[in-house]
Amino acid sequence: MAKLTRYTLEEIEAMDREYLTPAIVAGCMHWDPYTINIQAHQDPKSLGFNVIVKGRRVIIPKWSFINFCRGNNVGARA
16 A cells, blocks of 8 residues: 655645645545545535546545635635
């Protein structure tokens, strides 16, 4: 099993990308990326942040995830 890279919320915010992978989110939340993938396919609303599922792929809008971590229920960038 590959070692998961840990990220802080500030590091994620500074990333020059608009979408995150389950591995990046898992590294911040101390979750398993596979669990995020499964949950995104089965019940995406239960994650608490927006996800985009296209086939087997899952991507997460960066600002939706950041707002979720900060306790904002807004999915868009504030």
